[in-house]
Amino acid sequence: MKDGKIALEYYGHGNTPTTLWTSRSIGKSVVSTLVGIAIQQEKIDSVDDPIIKYLPDLQGTAWQHVTLKQILQHTSGVEWNEDYTDPVSDFAHMTYCEAKINPDECVYQLVKNVKAKNKPGEVWSYNTGGAWLVGKVLEAATGQNIAAYLQDNLWKKAGMEREGVWHSYQRDVTDMGGHGFNATLRDYARFALFVSREGKLSNGQKLLPDHWLADSSNWTQARNSVTPEYPKGQYGYQWWNYHPTSGTPLSSKNMDATFWGRGIFGQRMAINPKNNIVMVQWSAWDSARPSAEIENENALFFNAVTNYLNQ
Template sequence: MLAMAMSAAVTVITPAFAGQTQDCGGVMLSTCPTPFDKMLPDAKDMLNWDQAARVIGFRNDYRNYAGDVFRHGQAAPFVQADKQLQDPTYSVNGKTYTLADYLKRENVTGMLVLKNGKIAYKYLGDGNTDHTLWTSRSVGKSVVSTLVGIAIKEGKIGSIDDLITVYEPELKGTAWEGVTLRQLIQHTSGVAWNEDYANPDSDFAHLTQCEANPGTYDCVRKIITGLKRAHPAGETWSYSSGGAWLMGDVLEKATGKPLAKYLEETIWQPYGMAQDGVWHSYQQGKHDVGAHGFNATLEDWGRFGEFVMSGGQLPDGKKILPENWLTQATDWNKAKNSVSAGHPDGIYGYQWWNNAVPVNAKNVTPAPSESLKGSMWALGIYGQVIMVNRAENLVIVQWSTWPQAEPDFSAQPLEASLMYSAIAQQLR
């Protein structure tokens, strides 16, 4: 167990809001998150937290780091689906697991299943509640990807094929020169980045140390601008939180607003999210991190999934995503390392994952042929998920504290794809 230290109050910049707010441990929100844990784990040790510390840290990310608030709109409450989820099962190597087994094996702390926009199943564990703000980790990348689509629709970004240097001319002469936004958002920039979560000297580990100290924005930008080129742009897929950070930075420069503000104005209020959220900020009121750091309630994670499911349609019928944006976002890139024997169509699009059951998986049920084909998965380390399947009109949200940040695909990621496929079958 890591030593737990009392967290200092974190100042959070809040957009203008007409409703009442409360002081929630230094964060002004319309409703204070619960539970309110008094002792928080040290942010600088995030990659080494034990399971107990991870639960507390993930639901208090909004307090452990400086952040910007995005205010909620007028929400319509979810209703219960006529057909409730019973006890779907899946099997691996001849052993069958129930939903209760799955929750334990995946260290699930929250799960929501929405069928046709209605709640077919909801679970909250480890003391989490409907007012818990859980951190997204890299699920935030998919939120940023969606905001990029909106910025293109609004004309704030000219084209997904624009060069990065159109928006950040100071990057001319660096490894990012000649890279397009499409290559950046698909993680095929060719710029070297070490994402190894277990290596204390990786680029990602250095980023987390920047986050735990003052001057975060300048610290991270120094890392990003100092990177070297490893491959020609567009040829090789290599997952990069550094590239995702830069995608968020480009979006903010194009819109003239921090991510939290742009999210609030385009989706959070117009779509009708129920509660305020907080986005991890590197410069309060100016810059929020594009790689992760989106914090919201379980049901609002689900509402975001429903927004994506709709193709970006607001309650008033207005479409705010470009036509066919989701088709483009899930046109899995065919660059080297994105294509494998298990996923011959590729595994990565516009910061969304293809987590279908591998076509070469053996001794599993549901079988690969019964997998949720065409699903788009927002995935974050330690098991954070928003899965959207438009063919089934199905959204699944999962909060977890996996023992490993990024386990082998044959472990928790495979079992998630099997369970979600079993859920889809039962709810048809």
């Protein structure tokens, strides 16, 4: 979409405008945005709050000194294996839990019993277990499950055409905080537009704090986030910094200030407020990350689209 208008809309694999497609980890970006709304509503005081303020049962665990900001930025310092090819990784165990009769308790015990590895805030390490806790903080602070809070405080207000659906651990009680959101393609695009407009609705109502967009894309300087390819850092409040790292893009400057939602198997959301462009990609790749170059190839493609739309 360019300037709020559809430039291209295409569906493959039999999908249609009414299909609800899984977000994978773009759901993390949605939950992060809901945290911003909860802060605007004063249901959460600050991202600097320790998470035990909302989840006191985590006192005495590896999470007790971790702030909400640190789990949003994935700098909690806890030990977590996110390897999607490892059948005994923490992420794999989380997936196994989600197939059980009482998945919420199973995941809770998994996440609660991880060990501290680094001092909070010092090292970036992608962690769906921490993202799951962001969802639990949101539910504890608002008194609603994620799906209900989304529906009442964003989806209805932003004029989405269909309900957003969460994979639920317990219907009307608790949902997956790290992934599991589903929406239509157009509603994903509407969500991206909402974020690009800093949380402002068409009637002028502002749902996000004034600084939220800038803070969300203020990339953490923790070790592993800052790399030769990403000297400014590569991760914010569950949004990614993402640009071509090799190849010859037509002009990389058009991608400046773009931030991304990313999910395995090729789910992408690009938000470029500077050029008033948002892009959403659904995919069904045959593996979580088909090649080492896939991220760069994806970025080159979106860079070319951005250049075309800016002609």
